Structure formats: C-alpha cells, structure tokens
Amino acid sequence: MTAVREVDVLVVGAGPAGLAAAARLAAAGAGRVEVLDREQRAGGVPRHCAHGGFGTWSRPLTGPAYARLLAAGAERAGAVVRTGVTALDWAGPRALHTVGPHGPGTIAARAVVLATGARERPRAARLVPGTRPAGVYTTGELQQAVHLYGQHVGARAVVVGAEDVSYAAADTVRTAGAQVVALVTDLPRAQTAPARALDSRLRHGVPLLTDTTVAELLGHGRLSGVRVRHRDGRTAVLPCDTVVFTGDFVPDHELARRGGLTLDAGTRGPAVDGSLRTSRPGVFAAGSVLHAVESAATAAREGAHVASAVLDTLAGTWWPDGVPLVVDPPLRWIAPNRVVPADSLPYVLRTTAFLSGAVAEVTQDGRPLHRERIGAAVPNRTLRLTARWTSRVDPEGGPVRVGLTGR
C-alpha cells in the first residue's frame, strides 16, 4: 500500500474548467489545491484547437495560447498542477488512486472537483457499417494529428456533421493540405452560424449534403470511399481516403461512474445542482463532463463558479439534495439538472428539433414557475435559460420540468 497524501481540494482534469476552479480556489486561500491531468501538458482540448475564438473579446486568443494562459494562471495562484498522472479509481468518498511515472499514489481531499471533459463518439459507437480501414478520425484525433504532431492525413476527406466543430474539422483538413469532399449531416440544414455555412459552401466550394447519413465505409487497408444515403433512399459513393466523425460528444464520465455518482439520463454526465454539487457530499463536477460540449469559456466560467461552492463546503456548509430538473421533448437535456432554490448559474440546454421563436416553460407539479423567450432553437447548438425562477422551486416538491415550444 502507498501512503495516503492529503490535500484540501483535488481537481481531476486540467482543462478550462479544472484550471479555472483551481486558480480561483488557490487565490481564495482554500489551502492545498492540486490539479491532476493524465496528459503530458495541461490545457485540455484547447491545446489542439489551433484556431481563434478563445480568450475574451478584448483579448482574443488561439486555443493553445488560452490553454497556456489558464495553466499559468492556476500555478501563479498557488495551485499545484501535476500532468502525466492518471486518476484510476476511488480510494474513499473523497480519495483517489493515481498512477504516473513516479508510481502509484493515493490522494485524499476535503473536496474533489471532477473536470474530466468529453469526447466525440467514434465510428464504432455510431454503428457505421463497412470495413475497418485506416483514415477514420474524430475531430479530436485529427486536430492533435495535424496541430500537435504535424502528421500526414489523407488527400480527400469527408466530414460527418455540420455543426461548429464540423466546420473546425474542415478547416483542420485544409490546414493539413487536404481537400474537403463534402460535409454530411442527417439534419435538414447546417447547425452553425449562417455566415460560416455560406463561407464553406461558396468560398471553399464544399457541398453540404443534408438529410444524409453515412451508410458504409469502403476499402481494405486504406479508406477508399463512403457510401452515403439520403433520407429518400438514394445512395451514392463519395470517393475519399479520410473520413472525420465530428460532434456527437459524450461526457468522459468513467470516474464518476466508477464512484457510483448519480448520472443524469439526458446528459449522461454526473447530475449536479446549480452549485455543481454531485450526489456525493464533497464531490463537485464542472465543465464538459456535465454537458458535452460547451465552449471553453463556459467551462472556465463554471470552474470559477464551482470554487465558491467548494469554499462553502470546506467551511462546513450543509449539502442539500435538490429536486431533479428534467426536460420534455424536443429538448434533449439540460445542465445543471438538479435545482435548489438558491441556484443562480444559468442553464444550458439542447434541442433535437429546429424551432423559431422558441419559448421555454418551467413547471413543478403542474405549477408554472417561469416562461422565457429562447429565440431560434437549433440542434447541436447551445440554448440558454436564466436561473431567475429557482427561488420559486418547492424543495419538497416533485421534479421541475422544462418544455420548449415554437414554430
């Protein structure tokens, strides 16, 4: 057995959420704050997003620059960031077994923050039939291959998906010197800013195949093409040597699940209230493990937000239960997904259907709590709901429901 090392707060995952939480906690005098990351460098997904859109309006940054800034900020505040260390499993309610080049370890903490992030579902999980050739990527792998390792990708790529990350993947394909053959989405239109979709189609000449799925991968050894099928039954083969499966993010929730934390049926991440408290006292979660995925800025905001709840817990504040927060179709999920009356963190949601003039309605046991105009609802894009209604929630009542109506 290895000796148990004690810290005040243990953060698992040095992405935007974990680093922001650690920086805020260390600066606020939470004691010994330690961040673990299994990768060799801190920063999480922004490490390999070599495009802009990070940082603030007044100080725009690329992903890698943003990752460096967050890591430096956490360390400057006094947090210890340990990379190359994997949290393997729980050693107690707030203790984790770890391993790294220095061997095994056990770390016990007064509070744990899970910030383990999310991943894209790969081809196998999507049950795409066909052969198993080389040249099949997710965006995560593609971006690391191109931006971190300078690896060669193929010459002609089909991108599966038409949301923001899909267009980012198409940019990465072009950066690598390859041609984007087409974007393919099973939805009737693109799920990105109209200007971005237009730019892809007109300036880069990339067709967008809507209402279309990838029905089969072809080729032995190397991918030779993908067979696509339109909703009306027509099929066609797109010759290509590379295919990138984008989007369809799921939380990397292994540690939460191993710990027996309650998971939300919609997000499949740990269920949390507006203070990002999980079902286990002293264990919090923040970032994309809660909602796969939101922007790095949202994750970092949550990291900063969770810090104050962690400080309250360290000071001995009671751990409330909260009531479940559930969604009705066409909504897919909401996060946070438990609610206590004091909650103030805005909510993020996802829809499965395109709606314009959408209105969200919040009820509890049939009692209306709140109505809010959402505007345009687009699948795979963030919808936001304020927390102005949480004080009206009956903590002894049934689940709070959120519905969405529109045209």
Next chain:
Amino acid sequence: MTVTSHGPLPATTYDVTVVGAGVVGSAVARELSRHPGLRVALVEAQDDVGQGTSKANTAILHTGFDAVPGSLEARLVREGARLLAAYAAESGIPVEPVGALLVAWDEDQHAALPGLLEKAEHNQYPDARLLGPAELYAREPALGPGALGALHVPGESIICPWTTTLAYATQAVRAGVDLHLDCRVGAARHEQGVHHLTTSRGTLRTRLLVNAAGLHADTLDRALGHDDFTVTPRRGQLLVFDKPARSLVRHILLPVPTALGKGVLVAPTVYGNVLLGPTAEDLDDKRDTGSTAEGLALLREQGGRILPALLEEEVTAVYAGLRAATEQDDYRITAHPEEGYVTVGGIRSTGLTASLAIASYVTGLLPGLGPTRELEPVRMPNLGETFPRPYQRPELIAADPEYGTLVCHCERVSRGEIRDALAATIPPAGLDGLRRRTRARAGRCQGFFCGAAVRALWEEARS
C-alpha cells in the same frame, strides 16, 4: 531470428514450409521448431500473423462438450483445450475460466438441453449439468426475462486469441523458423521431391508442405492438383461493448442450437469488455469482412433479449470475421505422403482451442522430422484484466517509469508497453497490429485522446 516482409526469399530449399500464419499455421510452425535439424518457413499472405479468422472470432477456449462424438474435431478440441490451458499459464496468455451457460428461450431449445448434456458425456465431459430458471437467474441476474433453463458447462473459458497466435509465432521464430510476411502463395508444383511455390516475393522451395491457409486452403489444395473440399466463407459480425458492461454478465451465454439454426452469444472478454455475436452469413467473397446495417440490427435485437441492459452501453468495436466452412462437419486434415504434403482444412471456430493438438497431429503425419528438444518458454505481455497490468505493478514502474506513463487512457496502455511491442521479435506492421499487441486505441474513444500520440510513437519507431 528471421522475420521478413519484403525483398526476395532465401534461395535455400526448406525442409518444411507452413502456408498461413494464423493460429493453426503458427502452432504447426512452433511444433516443427522443436526439431532442431529442420529448416522451417512460415509464410503469410498478409502483413502480420493472425490476420484472418484468427483475429476476428469469439475468443472462447472450448471444452468440446458439443462436438460430434467420435470426430477428429472432438478429439483434437479435447486434447487441445488441456494443452492450451497449460501453455497459456506458462506463457502469460490471459485466460478466464468463467464457464458457459446455454440458455433456453423457448420450449424447443429447452427440450434440446438433455440431449446436449448426453452429448457432453459422450465427449468425455462429465461436469455439465442442467439448471432451472431460479438458479439460472441467480447466476445471471441481468438476463432478460423469459429464460426457461440452461445447461451449465463450467469448463468453458475466455482467452486472448491475438496473444495466443503471437506467442506461437514468436516462439517459432526464436527457435529458428523463418517468418515471411506479405508473401502470397499463388501457383505450386511438385517436382523430384521438391515443392516450388510461386509467391508474390519470388519462388520458395520446400521438401515438405503444410497447407494451413484457412479460407484459402482449398485454392492452394487445387493448385497442387487436389479437389477434396471447398471453403465457403461464413461471415460473423460482432459487437464489442465498453467496460461498464462487464458487470452485467458472469458467464459465456451460448445459444442452444436447434433445427432452426443457431443464435448469437454474449460473452465477457479477457480485456474486460462484452462481446455480442456472431451472425452467420455464407458469402462468396473471401475478402468481405465488412459489417452491415442488417447484421448489426439483428445482433442488437437478439442481444437485447439476452441482456437488455447491454444495449445501453457504448460500443467500442464492430468487426466481422470469416470462418472457413466446408461441406463436412469435421476438420479436413489429409496427408499425401507421396507428395510430402499435408492439408489442414475446414478448421472451424474451434481451431483456436484445438491449435496445439492440431499441430501435434499434423507433425505426426510428416515423415522424417528427426529428434525433438524442449523449446525456450516465451512470456507474453499481459493484456488481460485478471492479472496485474503494467500500470498496476509498482515494482515495474519503479524499475522503468515508462510503464507508469499512460498513453492510451481508455485501456490504460503505457508508453513502455508500446515501446516493447514495437521492438518485439515480431513487431506490428501497422497501428492495427499495435492495437492487437497492446490494446492501444482499442477503447471507448478509439483514438480521440491518444490516436495521434500512438501514431507518433509508431512513426518514430519506424524511422
């Protein structure tokens, strides 16, 4: 030690050549390497050992309880199971003796169970017994509703098929066998006691020849002027579920074969996953290892009945293998002594279990092999979950921190293991081969996190 994958073949005349480096061919080559005087070649059309049926099967170490009593297969499976269990323990091949349950879902299947029990006894397997529904559900609480009973076969185990083939081939190469990869055999002729094989890498000459070409065994047989059997590729599609599914199932759940055909199985894997499959589709094309929407839908439908909660878990791999079906329900191992030729055909899904017994049987059919010796034991890297993996071994990490540096996080594969595999006696020819040797990229993310890093290690080793 000689492993080649390009360039001309040696000009010498080999004493024995084995065509096909699957689990059977590799086992035969290993058995031949026990004869120190022999020059032996193992030739393989693809770029790695175990690339055909041997890599895409259900990974079960059978007892042979349900073989046709009195058949060659029944005998070799029975012997082979015992030999392979001992070999696996010595070589570090992961095996888990989880036992099997043949679950009856309707009256026809339930009525077939006593006959299967009797068959097991005929096959000298005395440990099988019938279970009622109460005991069945006590053993498998996550089983779907409606099961009527089961036959429990406690001796059935799960095994790592890739490590098995690789262990045989590694031991053979270390004992002096020449392994020639990317060497496809086309025409063949026998002249003055010597076989001349025309291959994609030139002519190979050999005195004795063993045909272990699996799916292509009939083609090679015909090239040598025989017409004993035809191999029909029978495709089996399989789904692999992520590790949280492992707690749903404790035994191998086998279908009960009836006149209406054979269903699919649900089985744990030694890597801590759950396998669902296979389909059984007779095809014409021996390269058609693609999965189909219909096949996957069928598997999910049947799997959902056997273990409903399974379908909630993530799928980490979809694959399809081709089994070598022949017209006959037994192995086709035939010696042609006048030609110095043995054909090892029709080795069905039990071939992995029987491999060591097949090897011993086949070498017994070859004349004049000379004295034998004990082979240097081989110790394979552990890919299984029942014994400590390198990241779980503090003493190993203390001696070499590379074993504590994880690269593939889903499967917890260290940089040390990847380095070792790349420098092994039979190194992988590509990332798929590396995956089979280490499990790197075999997990739920399929490379989202580690794919580029693993590729970088691979490219570095190659340059």
